[in-house]
Amino acid sequence: MIPLSSLLFICTPSLPEERRRYQLKSFAFLQRPAVRMRKQRFSISCALCLLKLVPCEKGSLIGLGMACWKTPMFPILFLLFWLSTNRAEYTQYKDPNQPAEVRVNDLLNRMTLAEKIGQMTQVERKNATDQALKEYFVGSILSGGGSVPAPQASARDWVNMINQYQNACLSTRLGIPMIYGIDAVHGHNNVYNATIFPHNVGLGATRQEDLDMDPDLVKRIGAATALEVRATGIPYIFAPCIAVCRDPRWGRCYESYSEDHKVVQAMTEIIPGLQGDLPANYTKYYPYVSGKSNVAACAKHFAGDGGTQNGINENDTIIDLAGLLNIHMPAYYDAITKGVSTVMVSYSSWNGVKMHANRHLVTNFLKRKLGFQGFVISDWQGIDRITSPPDANYTYSVQMSVNAGIDMVMVPFDYAGFTSTLTTLVNNKVIPMSRINDAVRRILRVKFLMGLFENPLPDLSLVDQVGKKEHRELAREAVRKSLVLLKNGKSANEPLLPLPKKAGKILVAGSHADNLGYQCGGWTIEWQGATGRITGGTTILEAIRSTVDPATSIIFSQNPDVGFVQSNGFSYAIVVVGEPPYAETAGDSLNLTITEPGPSTIQTVCGVVKCVVVIVSGRPVVIQPYVPAMDALVAAWLPGSEGQGVADVLFGDFGFTGKLPRTWFRTVDQLPMNVGDKNYDPLFPFGFGLTTKPRPGM
Template identity: 65%
Template sequence: MFSRYSAPILGLLLLCASACGQDSKLNMLYKDPNQPINTRIKVLMDQMTLTEKIGQMAQIDRRAATAEIMRDFSIGSVLSGGGSVPRKHAAPEEWVDMVNGFQTGSLSSRLGIPMIYGIDAVHGHNNVYKATVFPHNIGLGATRDKDLVKRIGAATALEARATGIPYVFAPCIAVCRDPRWGRCYESYSEDPKVVQEMTEIISGLQGDIPANSTKGVPYVGGNTKVAACAKHYVGDGGTTKGINMNNTVTNWHGLLSIHMPPYYNSIIKGVSTVMVSYSSLNGVKMHANRQLVTKFLKGTLKFRGFVISDWQGIDKITYPQHANYTYSVLTGINAGIDMIMVPLNHTEFIDTLTSLVKNNYIPMSRIDDAVRRILRVKFRMGLFENPMADHSLVDQLGSQIKEIHQLFLRGAGNNEQNKQQTINNERIAEPVVQRENNRKLAVEESALELEEEFEVESRNLTHQIKIEKSLMIIEIKRNSFVLWKHGDRLVGRG
């Protein structure tokens, strides 16, 4: 009697046999896990055609993917865009079966290179029904508890794997410098030092990188961990007037001291991928910024994972979007982007890039650099050894909610200095922290006017506070302490 795993394993063996039969002269050394990864990469790339290499550089949405497309175009990756799910309220088994369906197509190609499936997981595995959802980054940053954040990363990784997904587009390590930016909630802090501390989530997602690891080389530690993605490189939190996807104006010192530091920590932790920002830096689109992507990130910082575009990111190099697609592909690839999110137009991308290479507008060395990085991540993840999603983990979806809830009830890891500040309809609890530069509960000036009374407790002190308009809990900026005692009351001002 077959177990529930027998059919997938038998199918995988048949696929391997079929692939081997397609070309008996293939050097299969790249499938040997005992070989050094660099050797495996070289052996595989020496046998890849231009079409197969360019296919690896494409990431398509699940709505455009089929097993046949994965096989015929050697597609390197599939993603779920926002709301792109197998069906509403899909069970984890359905996610696993979907991912395995695409993977079956990839493994049936001539070389059998596995694809990697990616999804947003910005506060837990938030696109999936019944997954554990955690506070957004702005709330986690306020705890200043990197151990808590690491445990949240581990919980998110486990639940992503429960749905068969080994790659998440997280964390966002933007340094939000203007609260008008609509995505400030995705930023851990306006303070780069706090964001640097919070990159500990990468160790939760991917596992702790071994002490003897080479700087910049990606690391993923087993089948309950995922490849992480530091985003959005770089300066997305510093745009003028906080306008999303706008221009960040800063000098070199400002860039290196404010927006770049979290990437230093991410690379040291072995982050697998880096996503480029839609925004511009001093007028240059980041998707077109060779100086910062190739020379600085890959060169100076020695990042050895792969660089991925944002959703249709290269299309936005021109205005209007997609106005000159050939120019966009040429500029984005030459800037150093390795994998391109082309959710619904992979044939146009593949045809355009193929033509640019054949006509010597893009050197073959640039293609090889991109593919080498993509394969390095896949080998480091163990995808060649374990390409199929594991049904044995499906019960883990939503399993982390009780543990993490208890963690928050204990006050963010039971760390007295990092207890979260809480609010409900009856009270505001403001734990007092005895340390320098303490940042307390802030009520925005634009949020004053609520016709309700709240009780404020501060250790042994109790006051009544009347707040006008609406109440917001935000991270307080330097020199903007807003709660103070006035007579018998606490009052607020921006």
């Protein structure tokens, strides 16, 4: 098709060159997006008004006087204007009826290098000014742990904030929407009053009544989490973590479902819960998000993050290829088959090679061998840590990570430095344009397939879904099924559990009995978690009080002395102790001990009165020295906001069904120790868990 500019020169040969150039400028103005009307047909009156800018043959600007009407140019110019406007209105990438790949190709062909690099850039919300979003064409924004619009911000506050960011992105030349991401790793854990589900280690312990794994439960949890995340206007979460934690000394072990890859594989059923079920005959290995109640998921951290030496976070996973493929990779096969939209790369290394720079695994294996068609995202400042010390050579880090196959970089602060560095590397042909196009193609593919172009702006229709009753009941169910009964009575003939609801006086003790922050663990409201009533929920103490008979007296003392316990004539005691909240490297531990005064509380209380000890922790901890004094022992993991689920099982409304997703060691000197190892001699083996029958009438 002949461009409009050529037609103008052909049709106006008699005009002096300067007048023809003026005409071109006038029509260029008319073709700007701000001037074009959206409808395909213009009214004649609107067109005539715009043509006031067209000069008559005398070269002077006039209105719609007879001089211009007499000009033979008028009908030609009007026709050309009408045709060019209609032609410019239709763009394939804006047409939802076009296949996603057609839209991706059309948009990609229109983009400048700056716009492409912008799509590869993810910035923290604190740095996401309107000017930065527009100037750098930023493609993604995230909330880091604890990064919120305001303390105790409502769902409405979140939606309004995200709409402000999105409107800035939509105002750019091509109007590409940004995708907002957040860590929703056990419910929508950054948001006040959201439902907080048990951390993954607890979900790995869940079993149905017939003792089979319960992947349907995590699927329902995924759907509930997605709905609460969408209620705050967010379409993308950095979950699930499908690490296979092989050493509980690792500070992220509670983010792993199990030491056994088969359990982790079963738990990938959370992905269709988050994203929606794949339609029949859906293209294999393509990302999928069903609708406005679902989110794009992220399988992390690729690969081998749970196998680092000595359980040290971000350390080296030393294992042969067969071990990597057989232990750490199977859950990724399942995740990709289920249409996971994105994959996050691990901080860790594999046999000395940083995963953020591992082209063999990221490009050759994940993308080519496994056929993954979504986008690969870095971890927080992950590319900076390719060098030691971090950020020692940023140019090298950008080059190695992007060439390795990372598509979107969680910068998250110095977006200007990242953009400048990557631009230079591309212009100097150190990073080929084909690599940039592959990255942007994958990012746009996810955005198109999830409907972000059609519905870029969240609305307020879902704000009442955050922390809704049905979701809290689901979390309560998950808590019940996650509890693992490790001991019940000092002999098999004298079980303590279930506890009677009607008793004279009950002692509840321990630092974790009435502390919602401890109960939820890390990645709750704050990155590292916090102590106290940090969000909405029910503590274990509150749950006990609401469960027992009204005539039963409950006395709470965090760390009672022996005299107090001896003098009160308690019928029995419930001691709730465990670990403090932590996340990532802060949780790395060489000793894995219960927080003081937990051990002394156990010894004091259990030495005097019949007691059940409830351990609130993200992993097995040292308990062997205290087990003989206990009458019953329960692993509650990190149960989240719904402590009522603990009381439901302690008092017999439901039975214990949970099974250990991890080996419970005797001493830390045995670590790492996993099921199937030689000289396997645990305190409680993988898969262990006593059961009880419900006795709701007690």
